[in-house]
Amino acid sequence: MSEHAAAISTQIDDWLAVYDTADSDAAYLLVDRHDPARVAFTQIEVGADGELLTEDLTYGQLADQSRRLATALAARGIGCGDTVGVLMGKRSELVVSLLAIARLGAVYIPLFTAFATPAIEMRLTGGAAKLVITEPSQVDKVKGLEGVETLVAGPEFDALIADSEPLAESVAVGGDGMLVLLFTSGTTGNPKGVPVPVRALAGFHAYMHYGLDVSDDDVYWNAADPGWAYGLYYGILGPLAIGQRNLLLHAGFSPEVFVKVLGELGVTNLASAPTVYRSLSNNPSITGFGLRRASSAGEPLTPDVVSWAVGALGCEVRDHYGQTEHGMFINNHWHDDVRKPVIPGSMGFSMPGFTCGIERGEIAIDTAASPLMWFTGYLDAPEKTAERFTGPDRTGWYLTADAGRQEEDGRFYFTARDDDVIIMAGYRIGPFDVESVLITHPSVIDVAVVGRPDQLRGEVLEAFCVLADGVVGDDALEQELQVLVKEGFAAHAYPRAVHFVDELPKTPSGKIQRFKLRQN
Template sequence: MPIYERFVGAHRDDFLSLKDAQKNYKLTWSEDFNFAYDVMDVLGTEKPDKLAMVWVSKDGEEIKFTFEDMMKMSNKVANYLRYLGVKKGDRVLLVMKRSHYFWHTVLALHKIGAVMVQATFMLTPKEYVYRCNKAGIKYAIFTGDGNCTDQFDERQDEYETVLRKMVLGHKKADGWLDFEEGVANASDEWVRPTGKDAIYANDTSILGFTSGTNGYPKMVLHDFRYPLGHIMTGVFWHRVVDGGLHFTISDTGWLKSLWGKMYGQWFGESAVLVYDFDKFDAVDILEKLEKYRVTTFCVPPTMYRLLLQQNVKDYDLSALTHCCTAGEALSPEIFNNWKEATGLELYEGFGQTETTLCIATIYPWTKPVPGAMGLPVPGFDVHILDEEGENAAHGSNGEICIRTLSTDRHPCGLMRSYNANPEDTERAIYRGYYHTGDVAYRDEFGLFRYVGRNDDVIKSSGYRISPFEIESVMLEHPAVFEVAVTGVPDPVRGFAVKATVALKDGYVGSDELTKELQTYVKKNTAPYKYPRVIEYVAALPKTFNGKIRRVEIRNNDKQKYDENNK
């Protein structure tokens, strides 16, 4: 019996339909639930030789960890951190790229009751200062790759709470402790804290920064129940194979790494493949899928598009049983091309830093439909609300909102609040709902279809236009590699539809191509939606985790408009 059944009370195949699961899927946990103790240490004791992780360095070094290895390594890290003074409630910054020590450290922090704060290695000194002071960071653990430690130290006098700094890779840096040496010398025995140091399910476990798509990132507070929400992510949506190997591509600077490379997968007793590469290379990733016989796979649509630039059929991907995608809207073009190349459909999902998976297409309950996210998953009561706070009619746009008062307890996986930010919390959680800021509509089959962020929806000549709908059409044109649709200020329409386009190799932007693309959109969607402005760029602006920064395009266009109309 896989360990998730102890918390669900049933096997995933016992639920005969989505309706059955929405009625009967019930999570149970103790008041002191802790993933590190109640899942990983149990597996490390009961199934010590079962594979938990295959870690591969950028140079091809390979290390395999069993569940017993994970238990003992996390004990060693916990002992070393406790020796340095880390205690329950302390906030620890992790900038560790995809080092296997990241996973050992997360489990160790859970065992201590300290709070994990993830950050990407690509931050600037200013961004490190913002995160450390906002979160009250006391300890920092960094990768030894690149110049991260130098970036962190550049404005070290501005840190208000940082006490100790540790670095991986035996890197010699002034003021930095050798993390790996300290861990190597620590004991692999650990006793679960009791008394005043006891850890409870409603204690703070994670502070996750949002991607900052629309400004400075907010700090999301999750408690120790958060991993339980990812049973739905890993076991049901990813449909991980007990004893298989799951591969999600995500930097550890974001909570997506916990979505796809840890909690839900280990609940399902699948191993995870962690590939610590520097730069995404489609051929390299396809080779890893083939070599390691990956059974389940999840990457954003952008990465599927890059993989499909190669001849996917040249690789033996016969071990793959299930593929998922999230992070941005999935176009029908990618869905159809991946299915043609592999025989596998893509199962789309939706969630945020503030939530676990809350809308998805889940096999076998819901059949994938290109361009549709799916339906609300068990555990979340999701609605599309109009501007008056009422359920929007099918076909009408509204905001994706999650009921917070639909049961006698807070939905498992939904944030408690934005840390130290009651104003933003009150703007997001009110009248019994968490308001996601994302816009969608339900089609004639009741499926949720993504429109965009509230700020992304274009209001032009009285119309509300979805950027995703236009982007999906344009991506079907053979010249278009990537596209971002935004509103550009217009004195007559308020905003005009603009497409910022990155072309495929062999194509060059021209007036003729612009007219061709505009005609193509008119023929494939309502004519009023066609982009009146098309700009060609080498690459679209994106966040560190690959999301298109439409806000940057909008701000640049507004600045140009203001300068031209002074």
């Protein structure tokens, strides 16, 4: 091993020694050990006349508020091992809630605000949640859910913090203790629960360092939604782990507001989904920025966006690759210790702490040679877990279900997904979730959902429906089915087009041949 490689290996060991111990305390690691005067997050609201309204939240404020909320949650019966859902956008109460839950040794279940009630209920039920913390705009989605109490951000939430004494001591669950329960997108069945242990913070720290090259002087902004892995891991947990500020824009995406944040807040290190970069690149007035680093995750970037970014943003945008089950582990890294020139179409190289290769035609992780790998299996799904590993007892290679290749220089290239998951605007959507809603319509007797290439979003959903005898497929029915998905699953996941067909192409065993539908 070269001296350079040895130094990187030592750094990985040092991080593991911090995050993966028998007495690892998530609250201490994420907030209590940092300078209380340092800003942890800046929440940004958009005023009535379009001005940006900002409010800083320091590590000291986070520590105090989360201690007090932890006391209040304990009084509601939340304790070590219990699960709590959090249904919020990018706002400070989300971070306070996460840390309060961690202080009790309880488990945080992130919920995406675009989800409709059935998708939320499935995750809360699957995780056996006792409580859901939400915000006023989302509360109607969780009213009346059986067995789940509700706490709403606002006066009730603020009063609990103000009236509670700080929790004296946090629960240390250890490196293997569960911190988060995050559900994947479903492909052939319900979304699977991914238990995220405290020791996963070592991998998140490594990506912040090697993948994104976040420095003390950076104004860092991960703009992804914390209801999903990239936004939660590297917009909330990663910045907290390294003591770095992130920006929380509590507003819907628009290029105008996004650019205003970049300029007025002086962002130097940006991480976001490809859709954001594509949207910005379509506006010729967006130019003249001086970013130090820009990174993209979720799906491969097209060459035109990469070349646009150099002139408009001040640096190239680098593709990074990962999964809910691991975080990021193959990147076009930014840090000087591991940075190499980008080759168009390449995903980059294995991140330090991971050893990757191609196994059975899939991008894979060598479990024995990847000290930062933390995934040990899905919640209550041993058969699905076994499908991911080539060896017994979760050994051998972990298979990503993404097809790819590796060149002699070590670079990886993504070629195709082996499953049917659809990636739209950086969000992974399982066809099963959408199909399960559409099939409930009395006019639909069979249905399949596929992804169709889209210049802005990467992919959009299209549905192919077989109708009951005598039903006529028309524009009104198409709109009715689109609304059904919005209200029954998620607002962002409705099919942009609905095709009415006589039958679906299937194998002799009855499996839908979605590849044939994509060719139509």
